[in-house]
Amino acid sequence: MGIRFILMVNKQGQTRLAQYYEYLTLEERRALEGEIVRKCLARNEQQCSFVEHRNYKIVYRRYASLFFLVGVDNEENELAILEFIHLVVETMDRHFGNVVSTFPSCELDIMFHLEKAHFMLEEMVMNGCIVETSKSNILTPIQLLDKAS
């Protein structure tokens, strides 16, 4: 399983989205998120985007007020994961940027549309493997759904 979890965390360390691809108990999640967030948020922009933690590699990047953190196992290609993060952000931007013009901040978009964000991630990643990298393919089901409702 390449990707083990995807976290989106704001500057204050509050989790804004958490998607795990392996089962962890709530306590384990809380502990893991706390440790990782402490580690990654302490780093500055000039430092590299990779942190090793327990048996994970964390690949992270900051966009505006939001940190995107992806936990992968040791075999995964870090640069590809960075590109994946960028893809996630671009996809979300394409969707929310047009839909919710009153809340330009990425963070608020995700807060109020957590389900959609999960839905997008589900289109992109299944069982820890990246299955879709085309933005329009990812967004098609969501757009259909929006039209329907």
Next chain:
Amino acid sequence: MAGPSLMDSLFQRSLDDLIKGLRLHQPTSESTFISKSLDEIRREIKSTDPQTKSTALQKLNYLHSLHGLDMSWAAFHAIEVISSQNFQQKKVGYLAASLSFHSSTDVILLLTNQLRKDLSSNNVFEVSLALECLSMICTVDLARDLTPEIFTLLGSTKSFIKKKAIATVLRIFEKYPDAVRVCFKRLIENLESNDVGIVSAVMGVFCELALKEPKSYLPLAPEFYRILVDSRNNWVLIKVLKVFSKLAILEPRLAKRVVEPICEHMRRSGAKSLVFECVRTILSSLSEYESALKLAVEKVREFLVDDDPNLKYLGLQALLVVSLKHLWAVLENKDLVIKSLSDDDPNIKLEALQLVMAMVSEDNVHEICKVLISYALKSEPAFCNEILGSILSTCCRNVYEIIIDFDWYVSLLGEISRIPHCQNGEEIEKQLIDIGMRVKDVRSELVRVGRELMIDPALLGNPVIHRILSAAAWVSGEYVELSKNPFELMEALLQPRTILLPPSIRAIYVQSAFKVLIFCLYSYLFPDEAVASSPSLPVDLDPGVTSSISPKEFSESSDVVVTEPLADREMDEGFNPRDISQSLEDVSVGNGGDTVIAHEQTSCSATLKKDYFTQESIVKLLDLVERTLCPLMGTHEVEIQERVGNIRGLTELIKQELPEFLVHKERNVEGVKVKALEIVKLMHDAFLEELGPVSTSAQERVPIPEGLMLMENLGDLEGICGDIQLPIPSQFCFGRPHSGGRESTSLFNQQTDEESETSYECTSLLAEHRKRHGLYYLPSEKLETISNACPPAKDPQHSDDVNDDGQDLVKLTEQSLVPKKKPNRAKPRPVVVKLDEVDGITIAVSKPESKDYLISGAVREVLLGNEVSSAQHKLPDKSSNKRREKDKLDIDQPSETKENLANVGKSETSTSKKSKHHIPGKERKHKSSRTNADEREDVQKDKTKSGHHNPRHKARQRADDNVDVIAQTPVIPDFLL
């Protein structure tokens, strides 16, 4: 409890209301708001109105995933919502299930039918929801029961569904390896799909499977090779490369085949992620191909000189992979590696440090250590300790393989001990004692270093080096005969500040004091024997060398200098206790300062006196011992109390009998028996017994006494130690960078500007990122988002002095890393005691997990079974040919598979293991192909040795007439090899 009323439904808070409410509340009142909302949810979720129910669940999802609320109690409600006809509601239900269900959720079985229904739905989105959920929550039962549905979906014409089914298959295999027999062929077919998404998904599955047990997937090499050459999709190529990095190790002929295409990608591709994957593949699995390796190292250098810290980090990591086999690659980049030691980023520094340590050899160990120590002194504590730790671990590798000059190393250990933040006490303690036991020639230096540490009362106040002091005390006691001044050692061992030591270490101090006391008494009472029994010392230092060393040491550390000339001179004169004794007479008792003594000693050593253990000094010694140790008789620590008791008994006895002895001695009476004398002699002889290193496997060599029942199965331990999980050491990391509390506090102070953060225009932000990292990582298909109006990337700023350090280091190491032979070594490497068997190195054999093993077993059956039947038609010599063969084969396939599926369906109640053996014919086939699989392995092994198979094989072939000769054709068609 009253059911939810209509009012509840009408005035239900929506998810948006909940979120807004949460945002209005301060962190303090948040928890009450959450618990209030939770009460509402509990009520609403029982509603008969599906919309109310699903909204409640939706809110619960939110609270669960962002506020960590338990939602396991709502599992049944989630299943209810999933069964809704409304897609939106169904979606909420599935999200709840994938967020919260796991293997021990008891209601999960109730979901089976709903999943089956949705998986067969005509609405692709419903199918997709079900697949996504299944891939998250799959259990053994679900996997077994839904395998037929997944199999059908694998043949779907819609790629939207197909790729998700493929991704789900991986989880199904993990849970239910028998599914491999059903689904594997369809999976392989998809490798040839024209749809990039599907190929990407299949490669994802194979990549995961092959990483666990690569061998079984060798037969698929032709398909993978085709993808490697043909595919233009970087995601897919990265996965294929990962597979090949595993396969190439197993099959050298395959390695030869793939190395050129990989180099081609490396040259051509503009995507750093792909280039990096190629580099990593070459360095880890194909490093014996010289030109490829050179190209890869070139690329690594490009990464290292890049401003992007990510590339720098990865470049260093890549070098580390290759450093074991091809050190030249590291040496070629040593300037950049050393520069990275002063990087801003602790992670990069750690990687660089590991590489520096990889460059250490016996020729440059002095210089590198010197540089690193000076660097450690300037670093923050965490990194300082990383440096010290890696020096220690590198130097002691393979029983101090790279250390020639142990005197130097021992004094280095002394130096390290005094570095303020040193946390490596335990390791230094271990090494000091270990070296003492293994290297005889270094003991006098060891005693000197130990003395330096012990006589410094300041060190006793620092708890982190107590362990080192304990080693110093032990060394001083054990090798006291090499000491220049045993009286002084006694002073150090008994100094008042030893009260700061923990009891276990204090006990060692007391014991060492005992040894020193015995030595002094013995030397006094038996002056002749003392000389005779004193061990011979390394006196092979010739004067020329000594004088050339000492000025150098002089300039290095002021601590060491003072006593150095003395030591040298004494060694020149033939070092033995008698000589020392002459030098120490007056100074012996009652001083702590070292430098003064040393000088006096030098002057004293000229005056030759017969007796240096005088009656006066011995009496003083005994007084000192009694005075300081008697109070300890009352201690509660058994270890200390007991040892003090021993010493006290001895001193009292001596004091009683000493006058009598002196009388005898003066009169020169022979043959007088004094009890104390005998005891002293006895103890001295006992302490003279040399301690040697103990083999790690010593315990195993103790024969088990007859009649002793050792538990054969330690399975019970699992239950007892189950919750103690061993940390899995990460491959590339020495330790964890410490993060101070400082950051976290500042983090929460910023809370107020959460909302005030002006949000950038998202697109320009994205563009900025893209521009800053435009190099990376996959070339975007469209460059639409790039605008040049974004602010320039900040240049990484190094503080000046750090940079200077870096420069110094580069210069210093520039010289030191040039491999040079020392013109002539001061002295040959002393003998280091090694035990005959491997010293301490144990290689853990990792066995594949049973589940993985089951999967790969099944995979092999499918693949090789396929191979056999296709081979029966004709021997394949071209891949296209072979593919056609397979197509043909698949025409017959469905009927058989259906049979199999029916079988699976029937066996719902039976256990997974039984289900495959329902049809006898089937079972027989399995068995035969299994034999094929075994033979295939053997054949591959034998292949290089001889073209013919050994008789054992033939016998087996005859025994199983199902197997034909063609089954032994290479699994990988020749065109590849």
